[in-house]
Amino acid sequence: MTAEEHKVALACDIYENDDEYLVIADAPGVSGSGLDVTVHGDRLTVRGERSHGEARSIYERVFTLPQNADQGAVSAEARDGVVRLHIPKTADSKPRRIEVRTS
Amino acid sequence: MYFFREWDEGSGGLRLLDLLRRTMNEEMTDEQSLGRPLGGFERENGNLVLRLDVPGVPADKVDVTVHGRTVTVTAERPEENHEGFRPLRRERRTGWKVSRTMTLPAGVSPDDVSCRMDDGVLTLQLTVKPDQGPRRVQIGTGPEEVRQ
Numbered sequence: 001m002t003a004e005e006h007k008v009a010l011a012c013d014i015y016e017n018d019d020e021y022l023v024i025a026d027a028p029g030v031s032g033s034g035l036d037v038t039v040h041g042d043r044l045t046v047r048g049e050r051s052h053g054e055a056r057s058i059y060e061r062v063f064t065l066p067q068n069a070d071q072g073a074v075s076a077e078a079r080d081g082v083v084r085l086h087i088p089k090t091a092d093s094k095p096r097r098i099e100v101r102t103s
Numbered sequence: 104m105y106f107f108r109e110w111d112e113g114s115g116g117l118r119l120l121d122l123l124r125r126t127m128n129e130e131m132t133d134e135q136s137l138g139r140p141l142g143g144f145e146r147e148n149g150n151l152v153l154r155l156d157v158p159g160v161p162a163d164k165v166d167v168t169v170h171g172r173t174v175t176v177t178a179e180r181p182e183e184n185h186e187g188f189r190p191l192r193r194e195r196r197t198g199w200k201v202s203r204t205m206t207l208p209a210g211v212s213p214d215d216v217s218c219r220m221d222d223g224v225l226t227l228q229l230t231v232k233p234d235q236g237p238r239r240v241q242i243g244t245g246p247e248e249v250r251q
Contacts, residue, residue, distance in 0.1 A: 012195070013190065013195050014192040022185065024195065026159065026223070028224050029223065030222060062109070063108065063109060067105055082159045
């Protein structure tokens, strides 16, 4: 790490509903093209790069995905310096309504 | 039951966590950790530039007014609504309003203030005119000059 490179922890909120996990992170100065989201096994890495003059800031956060996360279907979007990650849950982990038959 | 947790595996994971903690302690001030805007004036090509981190603030919630030699910047971050979602972790702060007032430095006229919003960063640019040096004021003499 050089003197002009700063590593900043990414502040995140995490939500869930029956269908997905939603991770929201504040990353001011990071555009969609400066954002890097990688999934390697159950390891999710969010990394954003921000340049201001000659200085550079790197936002980073690493999570362990829950077992019911659909690792191949993670999507991300960035707007107004806020990053949103959608992590769908696998179909077999979602609540399933059982139809009650009547005779 | 499923858990969404920090990555932590062996020394690599621990090193990263340690680095994050140290980074937070050393480089995040109270203002930043509370999610409030942070920024300061920088000199760029002879002009003054103020950058404020205002993630989640749409452009229409930013107001910049110049009154005399005073500039006031106001930014409002709306509360987020995630209907149908259950919170698992909350670290960010939303639903705040911040206002910052500053006096224009010498060499900056009120017409030379410009502002833009990019990816949650508010940039205020003050164009500094080069110092023209002292101006000598002619001293009038005689009664007519004094009346004018």
